[in-house]
Amino acid sequence: MRPIRRVWVTRAEPGAARTADRLAASGFEPIVAPVLEIRPLAPVVDLGGTMALAFTSRNGVDAFAGLSPARDLPVFTVGDATAEAARESGFGRVRSAGGALADLAALLIAEAPRPGLLLVPGALEPAGDLAALLSGRIRVRALPVYEAVETGVAPPGSFDAVLIHSARAARAVAERGPFAGGRAAVLSEAAARALGGRSGLEIRIASAPDEAALLEALGKPAHPV
Structure with a gap:
């Protein structure tokens, strides 16, 4: 396995810049070439009957915050980074x-207020089915507030590793392969499956669905020659 120095950052902006900063601080050389672009949508936001909001990504928080001034509803998020984004946007009750x-x-099953409707602002094509996981215990309404579209960017001319944050990004990377070796650090099993075994990359799956674990899966940077 080649030493890890140059790391291709595939996630969409503005997250790509944050990831690049973390990589640089850890001694890597980030190459920002997003395979996806986030485009906000403009749905009508109707909060009638809504008891709480659920966010599965920072992108959902950012897009919804630009559509509605409401900040009084309780918020439930998939992870801590999304929770931080919700607090930064002015939401006071965040779990x-x-x-x-x-x-x-x-x-949500344990703590969401009832009765009422759970509004889930998110992607036009969500990565998972929250309503199915709730098994009818909570009434759910999805509100697409953004879409992720492929950029068509070419892969960097040379890289030692690639960071992949989603199954959608993994499919986009796989379409640009196969690659002549290197490592892929992916955020989930779903992303690993989407990348597939024909990429030519050694696939490492993060131990937890957060970027700290993703960078741990990447390994340590090679010392510059």
Whole structure:
């Protein structure tokens, strides 16, 4: 396995810049070339009957915050980074599941106020089915507030590793392969499956669905020659 120095950052902005900063601080050389772009949508936001909001990504928080001034509803998030984004946007009552989508469903079943409607502002094509995980115990309405579209960017001319935050990004990377060796650090089993075994990359799956674990899966940087 080649030493890890140059790391391709595939996630969409503005997250790509945050990831690049973390990589640089850890001694890597980030190459920012997002395979996805986040585009906000403009749905009508109707909060009638809504008891709480659930967010599965920072992108959902940012898009919803630009559509509605409402900040008084309780908020449940899939992880701590999304919870931080919600607090930064002005939401006062925020609970983080600190994990994956199944953890968010368990938190909602245990703590979400009832009766009423759970509004889930998120992607036009969500990565998972929160309503199915809730098994009818809570009434759910999805509100698409953004879409992720492929950028068509070419892979960097040379890289030692690639960071992949989602199954959608993994599919986009796989379409650009196979690659002549290197490592792929992916955030989930779903992303690993989407990347597939024909990529030519050594696939490492993060031990938890957060970026700290993703960078741990990446390994340590090679010392510059």
